Every structure is written in C-alpha cells, then in structure tokens.
Amino acid sequence: MTPSDATGRGGLTLADYGLDERWRAHLAVAAMDTGETLAPARVTCVHRSAIDVVTAAADALADTPVTARTIALGRPGHRDDEAWPPVVGDWLAVDTTGRVHTVLARRTYLARPSAGRDSHEQPVAANVDVLVIVEPFVPEVSAGRVERLTALAHSAGTSVWLVLTKADLVDSEQAERAAGELGALVDAVHVVSSHSHQGLAGLADALAEAGTAVLLGRSGAGKSTLTNTLLGTDLATGPVRQGDAKGRHTTTSRGLVAGRGCLVIDTPGVRALASTTDADAVDETFADVVSVAARCRFTDCRHQDEPGCAVRQAVGEGSLDAARVERYLRMSAESSRLRQRTDARAWRDQERRLSRENKVGRRTTMRLKGRRN
Incomplete structure (x- = not known):
C-alpha cells in the first residue's frame, strides 16, 4: 500500500x-x-x-x-x-x-442519520471544532433545518454557528429579524454576502480562531462560494434555479481545505435530514420547550390533550411558539423511532455474527474430532 x-x-x-x-x-x-x-x-x-x-x-x-x-x-x-x-x-x-x-483517537465525530428506512449513520467528518450551518435568505430560511443541524452539533459535542448567506437579496430589517430569532439557538450568528462581501471579514476572523469548521446546509446555500471567498480556493460552484432559487449538487464529496488561516470542510448539500438519535441533543436544542414541559402535571405528558399541560398553556399565552413546539414533538418522536430501529438492527447484526462464529466453531470441533478418530 x-x-x-x-x-x-x-x-x-x-x-x-x-x-x-x-x-x-x-x-x-x-x-x-x-x-x-x-x-x-x-x-x-x-x-x-x-x-x-x-x-x-x-x-x-x-x-x-x-x-x-x-x-x-x-x-x-x-x-x-x-x-x-x-x-x-x-x-x-x-x-x-x-x-x-x-x-488516531478522535476528539469529535460528526455523523448524520440516513433519511431512508435503513437508519444507517452517514459519516460527515472527524475532529471538527465547530459546525457551521449555512442557510440562505433566498429561498426563505428554514428554522426546522437549523434546529436539526443544531441538534446534530450538540450530539457531536461541537460548537454551532449559523451563517445566513445572500444578505444582499433581502432588506436589513428582514436580515436582522432572522438573525435575532435564530441566533438564540446557536453559539454565534453571522449575516454575510459573498456578492457584496458584507460580514465576510468578521466571519474570516472567527474561523481563523475556531480550528476546524465543517459547513453544512442545503444545495445552493453558498457553502462552496463562501469557502472560495474566504480561503481563496477554486471549488466548483453553480447557479440556482430561477423558479425556486434552489441549487444543484456542485460539491459531490466532502473535502478539507486550508488557506488564509482558516480550515474548512466543505460538504455536499443536504436535501433531507433525519433527526439525531441522541434524545439529549434534541432536548438541548429545544431547551425552552423542555423547561416549560417540566411543569406539566404528568411526567409522560404528550402535550396534546392532557389536563395540566404547561406547554399548551404557554402556547395559548404566547410565550411559546406553536410551530416550534410542533417541530420539537415531531423531532422527538422521530428520534425515538430511529433509536429503536438502530438498536434493533444492532441486535440483528450481533445475532448474525454470533451465528457465524458458532458455525465456524462447530465445524472446527468436528474436524478435530475426525482427526482424533
């Protein structure tokens, strides 16, 4: 080799x-x-x-x-x-x-569950210091995707930043509102434009201090363009569709690149993202909902029609966002299903391995008996 x-x-x-x-x-x-x-x-x-x-x-x-x-x-x-x-x-x-x-022993390991029925984890990167969620203003920012990627970062034990791209396509008020609403979920938020260079200097300085950063986001979010602008690289980029402003996969494999004091792993666009199987990471992402849920009358409250549900009360009073609560419930349920499916697959794999080893052992024993006879 x-x-x-x-x-x-x-x-x-x-x-x-x-x-x-x-x-x-x-x-x-x-x-x-x-x-x-x-x-x-x-x-x-x-x-x-x-x-x-x-x-x-x-x-x-x-x-x-x-x-x-x-x-x-x-x-x-x-x-x-x-x-x-x-x-x-x-x-x-x-x-x-x-x-x-x-x-060498990994400091962190980032993997994302498959969106398919097999529930196999797909490795993303190792020894990452910060997961950078790259989310464009156009098409509109997806709070659900930001939450799912934030939970993934919590599960891997990395810091998580949100980079909102294409800021030149929206007015400053819209940009500030999105940054304020989603910034509470992450460790840092940056509003940037590769076209006008807005916010790039501050992001570059932060990345130079961060260690290894991995960029995750939808196709067309501007991950490769951002990497090229910040590091002076020449990764392939492509235009988005005019009809819905969605992008195509121009990055087909994960790649670690260094330049100008920054160290970045660019990744292909994520079209479908399953929930992490780490229930604690999901709860950490929705800490505001979990905090209110602790006041429910029943510890196994599903936050639907049970009496004494503090979550439904908070939604009615306007202190919790109904859509965010719904995303939490959906993500928690999905996490539980994936965890059960993963455990079941691991059990089946172990049974197959033990069965193979048992067959080999029996054949070896019979062969040795034959030799003694």
Whole structure:
C-alpha cells in the first residue's frame, strides 16, 4: 500500500491543517506501541477505495511544508482499529512505506442519520471544532433545518454557528429579524454576502480562531462560494434555479481545505435530514420547550390533550411558539423511532455474527474430532 502522486500544497504546513502537541503525543504513543517511525497525516478527502491526505516526515519541523498523497485503502496495520475506515478530518499514523498504521483517537465525530428506512449513520467528518450551518435568505430560511443541524452539533459535542448567506437579496430589517430569532439557538450568528462581501471579514476572523469548521446546509446555500471567498480556493460552484432559487449538487464529496488561516470542510448539500438519535441533543436544542414541559402535571405528558399541560398553556399565552413546539414533538418522536430501529438492527447484526462464529466453531470441533478418530 504505497502513496502516489505526491505534490506540494502551496507552502502550507501541518500546523495549518491543525497539528498540535496533543496530536503529536497521540502519534508518539502509537510509535511506541510498534517501535516504528510513524508520521502524522490528515485526511482531506475520501474516495471509494482511497484517501487523500496531507503529511510530512515524522521528524519534520512545524513550519515544514506538507505533501499531498493518495493512499489506497486496505486494512490498517493496527487490526483492531474500531475507527476504520477513516473519514475526512481524521488524523492518521502512517509508516515510512505510506501504509496507515492507525486512526488516531478522535476528539469529535460528526455523523448524520440516513433519511431512508435503513437508519444507517452517514459519516460527515472527524475532529471538527465547530459546525457551521449555512442557510440562505433566498429561498426563505428554514428554522426546522437549523434546529436539526443544531441538534446534530450538540450530539457531536461541537460548537454551532449559523451563517445566513445572500444578505444582499433581502432588506436589513428582514436580515436582522432572522438573525435575532435564530441566533438564540446557536453559539454565534453571522449575516454575510459573498456578492457584496458584507460580514465576510468578521466571519474570516472567527474561523481563523475556531480550528476546524465543517459547513453544512442545503444545495445552493453558498457553502462552496463562501469557502472560495474566504480561503481563496477554486471549488466548483453553480447557479440556482430561477423558479425556486434552489441549487444543484456542485460539491459531490466532502473535502478539507486550508488557506488564509482558516480550515474548512466543505460538504455536499443536504436535501433531507433525519433527526439525531441522541434524545439529549434534541432536548438541548429545544431547551425552552423542555423547561416549560417540566411543569406539566404528568411526567409522560404528550402535550396534546392532557389536563395540566404547561406547554399548551404557554402556547395559548404566547410565550411559546406553536410551530416550534410542533417541530420539537415531531423531532422527538422521530428520534425515538430511529433509536429503536438502530438498536434493533444492532441486535440483528450481533445475532448474525454470533451465528457465524458458532458455525465456524462447530465445524472446527468436528474436524478435530475426525482427526482424533
């Protein structure tokens, strides 16, 4: 398993890609376990049977320029690697031949449930510091999508920002109202326009301090355009449809790019987003509703027609938004269904694995008996 097509990355270093002393410590531990010389590498893109990484020699200085490599995917040198296969953002320990020894322990892991019936999680990225929700003003901002992505960030343990794009297409009053209403859900909100450059300087400064950021949002939200503007990259972009202002998938795979002090993972547009299976993350996202629900007469109140429901009372008084409560109830119910389905699938997979192991054990026993006879 040898790397191919090594090329330079414009003078960028592993420090520009997020290497710090903690990652070097993890690498040193991996090297001690094997007695080999291991170099750090970060995954920038994942293909069907290979990964793109940036790497440098094990003893390289902090300001040594990185080299880009493509490594064929096989089994890692460390056979019990539970994190295999790697995802975008992973840090790897790579030996002198270019073989991946192991995936270094992840600080964060971001995955989103499939919107289909199989409920399989789809890996998004690893070692992310902030999830940036990119939501355009045109077509109108979707509070439901912001809430679902916020819950995803809470589940992964990352900070969450909201970037409202295409601010040049709406008046300032509308922009301020949307930022005020949705800003309470997230850690920070930025109103920007790649066309007029409104708000970009402040966002760039914030990203430079944030570490690794992953951009998530609908197709046509302006994620790739935003990345190009902020980092000086040339990711493919495309126009939106004139009829409904919706975009097409121009980004087809997740990619980690660095530039101008920022480190960003661009992702394909999300058309359908299932709820996270993490009930605590959902409750954290709807903390205002959960706080009121704690005052309901019954602990298992469904907030529908039960007597003494504090949530329905708050909706009637206008202190809770009815649409937001409805989204909370729908998202909580979906989270519960997905969690049950995921648990059931895990149980079936375990039963199949034990059945296969049992068959192998019986065959081995019969073979040994035959030899003794």
